[in-house]
Amino acid sequence: MREDIVSAIRAELLQNADAQALESARRFFREPVKLYGVRRPVVREIARRHFKGIRHMEKTDIFELCEALLKTDYTEDAIVAFDWSYALRRSYEPPDFQIFEWWVKAYINNWVKCDTFCNHSLGTFVEMYPEHIERLKIWSASDNRWMRRAAAATMILPARRGLFLSDVLEIADLLLRDTDDMVQKGCGWLLKEASRCHQQEIFHYIISRKGEMARITLRYAIEKMPPDMRCMAMER
Numbered sequence: 001m002r003e004d005i006v007s008a009i010r011a012e013l014l015q016n017a018d019a020q021a022l023e024s025a026r027r028f029f030r031e032p033v034k035l036y037g038v039r040r041p042v043v044r045e046i047a048r049r050h051f052k053g054i055r056h057m058e059k060t061d062i063f064e065l066c067e068a069l070l071k072t073d074y075t076e077d078a079i080v081a082f083d084w085s086y087a088l089r090r091s092y093e094p095p096d097f098q099i100f101e102w103w104v105k106a107y108i109n110n111w112v113k114c115d116t117f118c119n120h121s122l123g124t125f126v127e128m129y130p131e132h133i134e135r136l137k138i139w140s141a142s143d144n145r146w147m148r149r150a151a152a153a154t155m156i157l158p159a160r161r162g163l164f165l166s167d168v169l170e171i172a173d174l175l176l177r178d179t180d181d182m183v184q185k186g187c188g189w190l191l192k193e194a195s196r197c198h199q200q201e202i203f204h205y206i207i208s209r210k211g212e213m214a215r216i217t218l219r220y221a222i223e224k225m226p227p228d229m230r231c232m233a234m235e236r
Contacts, residue, residue, distance in 0.1 A: 002061075002064060002065055002068055003068075005050070005053075005054065005065055006065065006068045006069055006072075008050070009046065009047075009050055009069070009077070009080055010072065010074075010077065012046050013036045013038050013043065013046060013074075013076050013077070013080075014036055016036075016038045016039075016042050016046070017036040017037045017038055018037050018038065018039065019037060020037075021037045021038065021039050022035055022036070022037025023037075025037060025075075028112075029110055029111075031109070031110060033075055033109075033110050034072075034073045034074045034075065035074065035075050035076065036074060036076050038076050040079070043076045043079045043080060044079070044083060046080065047079065047080040047083040047084060048083070050080070051083070051084055051087055054084075055087070059088055059091050062084055062085075062088060063085070063088075063096075063099055065081075065084070066081035066082075066084050066085055066103075067081070067103070067107075069081040070103060070106075070107040071107070073107075073109075075110065075112055075113060078107065078108075078112075078113045078116070078117075079112070079113075079116055082113075082116045082117040082120065082121055085100075085117070085121040086120040086121045086124065089121065089124045089125075089128075092124070092125050092128055092129075094129050094132070096125065097125065097129070097132050097135065100117075100121065100122055100125060101135065103117065104117070104118075104122075104139075104146065104147055104150050105144065105147060108146045108147075108150065109146060110146075111149070111182060113146075114146050114149050114150055114153055115153050117150075118149075118150045118153035118154040118156070119153060119154075119156050119157055120157070122150070122153075122154040123153075123154050123155070123156060123157040123158055124157075126154060126155070126158065126164075127157075127158050127163065130164065130167075133155075133164060133167045136150075136151040136154055136155065136167075136171060137151065137167075137170060137171060137174060139151040140171060140174035140175050141174070145180045145182055145183060146182075148175060148178060148180070148183045148186075149180075149182050149183050149185075149186040151171055151174070151175065151186075152171060152172075152175060152183070152186035152187050152189065152190040153186055153189075153190075155167070155168055155171060155190055156189060156190060156193050157193075159190055159193040159194040160193040160194075160196055160197075161197070162194075162196070162197030162198060165194060165198050165201060168190060168191075168194045169194075169201075169205055171187075171190065172187055172190060172191055172205070173209075175187040176209060176212050176213050176217070177212060177213075178214075179214075181214075181216060184213075184214040184216050184217045185216060185217070185220055187213075187217050187220075187221075188213075188216060188217035188218065188219065188220025188221045189220050191205070191206065191217075191220070191221035192220055192221050192222070192223050192224055195221070195222075195224050195225060196224060199224075199225065199229075202221070203225065203229050203233070206218065206221055206222065206233050207232070207233065210233060218233060218234070221233075222234070
């Protein structure tokens with residue numbers, strides 16, 4: 001049955017593949033990626049429609065379906081899997097973190113997968129169970145660039161709502177000297193979102209550490225700030 005569901009989704013994605021969309025999508029990646037070439041709204045509609053047919057299943061069974069989709073390595077399959085995992089958010093329990101951490105480690109290998117999963121499923125999970133934020137700090141020292149980006153990306157939506165400021169700043173500190181540009185952008189993005197509710201605190205943080213942070217991190221971090229603050233932050 002699991003194989004039938006996964007096969008049906010993949011067949012529908014292939015039917016909706018578009019050569020122009022595929023070419024356009026590939027321009028957003030530097031690394032090789034597996035793509036069908038299906039536009040994001042179409043992927044989301046396919047995920048939503050098929051979820052109606054499995055929502056009665058046990059959470060563990062749906063998570064197994066998600067993993068079966070992740071194993072294909074296609075980005076659109078991962079989006080379906082992560083939309084399904086987010087649809088189960090009301091039933092998250094602390095042990096689910098082990099599954100989510102494994103997915104990050106084993107299956108996330110581009111920024112779309114990373115941000116889709118971390119912004120929603122994982123971000124919601126740590127809001128519900130903030131004691132797991134400590135694990136994100138461990139991820140920040142991983143050899144895996146996507147785990148390091150995930151440490152920042154998971155905190156994006158909580159930070160946007162003004163939550164966990166001290167943890168946000170600690171994670172930023174841990175990522176501040178990272179030499180990988182995908183991690184640098186993730187760190188800057190996190191600071192930018194935190195600045196929506198904590199503008200002065202983030203501004204003071206940036207000013208005190210701008211000599212240590214990559215220029216791209218700095219530019220991302222100050223995007224939502226007033227012009228005078230941006231000018232002060234960019235001064236050498």
